[in-house]
Amino acid sequence: MSLEQFLQYVLSGVTNGSIYAMAAIGFNIVYNTTGIINFAQGEFAMLGGMTAISLSAFLPLPLAIALSVFLVSLVGALVDFAFIRRLGKPTVLNMIIMTIGLSIAIREVALHIWDEKVRSLPYFTGTEVSSINIFGAYISPQVLWVLGISGIIVAGLALFFRYTLTGRAMRACASNITAARLCGINTRNMVTVSFMLAAAIGALAGCIVSPITQTQYDCGTPLAIKGFTVAILGGLGNSAGAVAGGIVIGLLEAFSISVLPLAYKDAVAITVLLIILFVRPAGLFGKKEAARLKEF
């Protein structure tokens, strides 16, 4: 393999990996405050892409994306208000089935709003044929957008959780819910905030990849499965782990294409994940307790 080829695979792997990391971070934010995996996370990305595509017909692109992210975060709040809050003392499995039900429902509503057509946002800069040469490897300028915006999201989240009152309150919920409540934190509202935040991040991720991967009503589920894989690989609830896990999975997939048929791409990353789980049942960076807590 030549250096250019190697670089090409690395760039494609890191790009996909950063999208997977976005999805995984969405899972982690909700998991940390509620202890549930929100299987509708992928649908937030699909809704974000679709809404932005519809809005971009009569709004400038940055405004369409911003409005779409805002609207989808409202959908996230609605999911909590209308459904999660109404569950009475649910088991983890009940909550999983609930979010699977929501995921199916959102996807099917999207099918009836936007039909089956494959759509995409325009490239943020340039067109689908423009490319940038980096040490002999060619990438689309959109890749730089994806990497840049995911980097900003990760950094922004780190600052949010460290320096804002809401962010700190959410971390308190994650580490000890009873203690957080005793400190006067409204843990209920933190759940709503976490759903909104996860939805907003999902929607933004859905917008920035739309020019590359395109958007269809059913594109959420594969992304959710990737995000779940990455979240588990990095250790549930660990967002730095999610970034590392995302890049590992992205690179594995990119390089698997050079040895195995494309059809097996999805199976390769998951096989590696299973092997890692068999050796380290809590993922690469997860705590042992986290994998034991909150069982079914």
Add this chain to the structure above:
Amino acid sequence: MKKYFPIAALAVFVILFQAAASLAGREYYLTQLTMAGYYSLVILGLTLVMGYAGQISMGHAAFFAMGGYTAAVMTTHDLAAGGALAQAAVSLGLTVTSTNAFGAKIIHFSPWVSLAAAVVLTVSVAFLIGIPILKLKGHYLAMGTLGFGIIVYRIVLGTHLFGEADGISDVPEFGLAGGIAVSGDPASRVQNYYIAAVMVILTITLLLNLVDSRIGRALRSIHGNEEAAGAMGVDTSRYKLSVFVLSAVFACVAGVFLTHFNGGIGPSQADVMKSVSFVAIVAVGGMANLWGALVMGVVLNFLSLRGYFGSYDELVFGGILIFIMLFFPDGLLRAENFRGPAALLDRARSVLKRGGDNGIS
């Protein structure tokens, strides 16, 4: 004896439904009911794993597909051009000759041989994958089993032998005994309906007895608290593994029969959403409730296969999941849900008034 009363009632219902469908000239209903019956075998097996042993499996469609694809490959692959191994199979009497859709004669494995091979394959895979995977817990177990399902789906979809995206068609009928055969021939619709019904009745009788036995009590103790069960001398990992393997066999056999009934199999049978729908039906059936799982499994699959909801089919399924988790989180088929409309209205009101004091946060 009390346990067998509902089984007798089921048998009576099976007969009455067939009689009514035939009298009304709507025997085609039986086709979808037969298919729903086979799917409910998977769901019953999964109920044992989820409801009684408390272990989630989001990859059971993989076992169904293993059964179906093994049967399909072995009964459609022409051995006439094969090498020494094919010769040996022929001379051992493991093969039969039949005519395919193009009128050509082909020599292929007997469906009995492929059924046995499918079961052996499934038991081995479930056993080998079950040992490490059942050590995982909670969401990690969900991911592990989901991952296994995806791997099988991708293999099926990407391998030439399994027909890739087209699947395998022209699967011959499966002659059981005395002229009774599992086949999609409209003339033997009633006969096939009864084959599926007998399979369902046998399965539920077996499982009802199993959960009422020493094994069933051991499983429930694992569900309640795995450490405590272990401390009481229950070999938890062995029980979890045996139940996992047993439920995989049910899924595999269902796959074999349905493939012969449909005359083919496609990759959608191995899809992740299929596994998810099996899990969801066990949950809406009430988790540790074999009858609930059977009723929900047959009813939901029947309605969906009949296409009553058209393009809203999936939406209705999602809606049912949400509705049952909100209003009947312990399943529909419970005595407390049959105390008249006033009690139900009360429950609806209390759900809508709930402000989130539910222990999630």
